[in-house]
Amino acid sequence: MRTLIRNGTVVNAGGAVAADVLVDGETIAAVAAPGLLDTAFDNIDNVIDATGKYVLPGGIDAHTHMEMPFGGTSSADTFATGTTAAAWGGTTTIIDFAVQAKGTSLLATMDKWHEKADGNCAIDYGFHMIISDVNDTSLKEMESCIDAGVNSFKMFMAYPGVFYATDGEILLAMQKATETGSMIMMHAENGIAIDQLVAQAIAAGRTDPVEHGLTRPPELEGEATHRAIQLAKVTGAPLYIVHLSSRHALAAVAEARNTGQNVFAETCPQYLFLSLDDLARPDFEGSKFVCSPPLRPKDHQTDLWRGLRTNDLSVVSTDHCPFCFKDQKELGRGDFSKIPNGMPGVEHRMDLLHQGVVHGEISLARWVEISSATPARMFGLYPRKGVITAGADADIVVYDPAATQVLSAATHHMNVDYSAYEGWELIGRVETVLSRGAIVVSDGAFHGREGHGRFLSRELSQYLV
Ligand code: URP
Ligand code: ZN
Ligand code: ZN
Numbered sequence: 001m002r003t004l005i006r007n008g009t010v011v012n013a014g015g016a017v018a019a020d021v022l023v024d025g026e027t028i029a030a031v032a033a034p035g036l037l038d039t040a041f042d043n044i045d046n047v048i049d050a051t052g053k054y055v056l057p058g059g060i061d062a063h064t065h066m067e068m069p070f071g072g073t074s075s076a077d078t079f080a081t082g083t084t085a086a087a088w089g090g091t092t093t094i095i096d097f098a099v100q101a102k103g104t105s106l107l108a109t110m111d112k113w114h115e116k117a118d119g120n121c122a123i124d125y126g127f128h129m130i131i132s133d134v135n136d137t138s139l140k141e142m143e144s145c146i147d148a149g150v151n152s153f154k155m156f157m158a159y160p161g162v163f164y165a166t167d168g169e170i171l172l173a174m175q176k177a178t179e180t181g182s183m184i185m186m187h188a189e190n191g192i193a194i195d196q197l198v199a200q201a202i203a204a205g206r207t208d209p210v211e212h213g214l215t216r217p218p219e220l221e222g223e224a225t226h227r228a229i230q231l232a233k234v235t236g237a238p239l240y241i242v243h244l245s246s247r248h249a250l251a252a253v254a255e256a257r258n259t260g261q262n263v264f265a266e267t268c269p270q271y272l273f274l275s276l277d278d279l280a281r282p283d284f285e286g287s288k289f290v291c292s293p294p295l296r297p298k299d300h301q302t303d304l305w306r307g308l309r310t311n312d313l314s315v316v317s318t319d320h321c322p323f324c325f326k327d328q329k330e331l332g333r334g335d336f337s338k339i340p341n342g343m344p345g346v347e348h349r350m351d352l353l354h355q356g357v358v359h360g361e362i363s364l365a366r367w368v369e370i371s372s373a374t375p376a377r378m379f380g381l382y383p384r385k386g387v388i389t390a391g392a393d394a395d396i397v398v399y400d401p402a403a404t405q406v407l408s409a410a411t412h413h414m415n416v417d418y419s420a421y422e423g424w425e426l427i428g429r430v431e432t433v434l435s436r437g438a439i440v441v442s443d444g445a446f447h448g449r450e451g452h453g454r455f456l457s458r459e460l461s462q463y464l465v
Contacts (some may be wrong), residue, residue: 001025001045001074001437002220007034008050008398010388012057013373016363021055023394026436030390032334048432050398056368058092058123058395058435059350060375063242063266063317066096067116076322077415080450082346083122085413087440087448089347092395093385093456095126095375097154099163102133111148114455118353121453123435124395126379128152128185132162134169139393142176149457152183152379153243156291157224158191161263167231174237181460183379184232185240188224188249189216189293198337209286212336213279215296222248229256229263238262238464240378242320245271245293247303254312262464264378265314267304270295270343270354274420287329288418289297290339305361307441308370314368315378316353318345322416345414348407350397352421354428357401380459394437403429413446 003023010019010031020037022030022044030037066082068075068412079084079096085283087093098113100106106129113127127150131138139412142153156163165173170184177184197215201207206214226243229252233237243255244265249375256263270291275298278289287294307313323329353371356362376386384393405428407421433441441449 002041003042003046003048003434003437004037004044005050005055007049007396008053008055010055011364011368012387013365013369017148020063021388023134023396023434023437026394028388028392028394035387039248041462048398052400052402054399054401055388056090056399057372057386057399058397058433059090059371060093060316060381061086061091061320061383062350062375063319064094064096064346065321065342066095068099068321070321071338071403072325072340073328073340074329075342077320079117079120079125080122080208081318081415082320083125083446083453084446087123087433087435088413088430090350090397090433091123091346091398093124093126093381094346094432095379095423097130098127098150099130099463100132100138100372103134106131106138106145110148111144118455119176119451122367122440122450123453126456126458127451128154130154131165131173132156134165134173139172139176140454142182143180146180146182151458151460154185155185156191157186158187158189159195160191160195163248164191167227170231171235174231174235177237178235181416181464182463183238183240183464187243188228188230188241189219190220193220202335202337206451207335209284209290209336209339210276210280212290212339213276215407216292216294218246218248218296218300220461221246222252222436223251225252231263232263233261238461239264240327241265243268243293244313244342245300246296250307250312254307257312261297264314264463265312266317267307268317268319269281269345269349270420272301272304272356273352275301275455284333287332287339288325288420289343290329290336290341291321292341306331308362308366313369314374316349317375318349320344320346322414324417326417329400342422344414345420347412347414348421350406351428353427354401358427377462378456379457380461382462386435394434396434397430398432399428401428405429424429437447
């Protein structure tokens with residue numbers, strides 16, 4: 001099957017250029033000046049006219065939680081529904097987190113996540129591994145995970161008694177990461193201090209969702225980020241701070257990067273567009289916005305956009321972890337600490353970030369860099385993913401920058417009963433999506449299938465060699 005995408009503007013991390021793209025089977029065969037490919041190849045089966053459109057490498061969402069057991073329930077998207085929603089929004093690869101439960105092994109965890117995902121995904125997928133039980137066996141098993149293409153390990157300085165790791169445990173895992181060239185990803189919030197603030201709020205009868213934000217102050221994200229960076233420095237380990245939300249944490253990352261330390265960070269659309277005001281919405285509506293770290297006062301957003309421009313923030317992922325308002329968020333009515341932590345977002349990352357282009361916060365090329373090229377490099381997928389070039393997988397998005405759309409739970413494809421962006425009017429819209437050459441979205445319809453997505457055994461991060 002050969003597809004020719006004609007007359008579009010190809011946008012890579014290096015810039016935009018008028019070019020045609022020929023797809024042959026699962027890969028990109030050629031990228032050439034407009035018109036050059038028209039007669040160069042026989043048997044073009046399908047021509048896509050991209051006049052006035054951007055032709056982008058498919059988005060890579062490096063932080064999702066499908067079917068994740070958490071807070072006494074499980075995130076609402078399966079790998080099938082979540083990857084389908086991702087495709088609708090121009091994301092053609094996800095990297096999801098396999099979660100080690102205490103007392104279980106990393107290898108059994110990896111098998112379990114394969115059981116959930118294999119044969120069910122509409123787009124390609126990889127895994128990171130969450131280590132919640134640091135011991136000799138799990139440290140040794142990190143090596144087998146790496147051999148199996150799972151070479152990034154998330155640890156938590158938050159959630160004591162659940163995922164929390166002590167500084168000593170973090171140090172041990174970081175030493176192993178240094179030894180193996182793998183990456184430690186950190187949820188950086190001081191969970192021990194936060195738990196005291198949470199207990200005090202509940203005891204004082206302050207139980208509304210906004211208290212989730214007030215009991216997790218940005219200083220405790222900044223402190224934990226700084227501490228993680230120092231542990232990484234002592235051990236020589238590379239460090240990737242996940243879901244960075246505040247200027248306090250950003251300052252710690254920027255300081256480390258300025259000294260040449262291998263510290264990277266991602267933020268998420270919810271921190272760029274939503275705020276503590278949303279957590280304070282009345283009638284328990286604020287529960288829709290409970291995630292950790294929490295949404296911050298609006299003025300942090302200016303710093304985060306600046307961080308994206310200066311590359312102190314190198315990636316935007318969603319931390320997609322949806323829980324339905326009815327039945328799931330409800331678990332925390334009367335006690336905010338029981339609201340399952342997490343928000344939906346996998347479908348709208350590309351579109352929301354495009355608003356940053358529209359409003360002059362980031363350039364067109366930077367949009368592609370933070371949403372596709374850098375995640376590919378960071379997590380060992382480049383140049384197979386993250387770039388429109390000959391030889392790359394034909395994961396391609398034809399994007400209409402002039403179209404408009406209104407986000408709503410009534411029309412989105414995520415398996416969750418609310419939208420955090422209900423009624424928001426956005427400029428730009430995904431028109432056509434190819435995953436390894438197969439059309440999965442076009443003409444407003446889904447043409448993909450569960451099981452098309454393949455597991456991606458990832459190379460080591462290309463930022464570390
Ligand atoms: O609230 C969040 N972020 N839920 C997902 C789990 C995590 O910490 O990433
Ligand atoms: Zn986290
Ligand atoms: Zn997460």
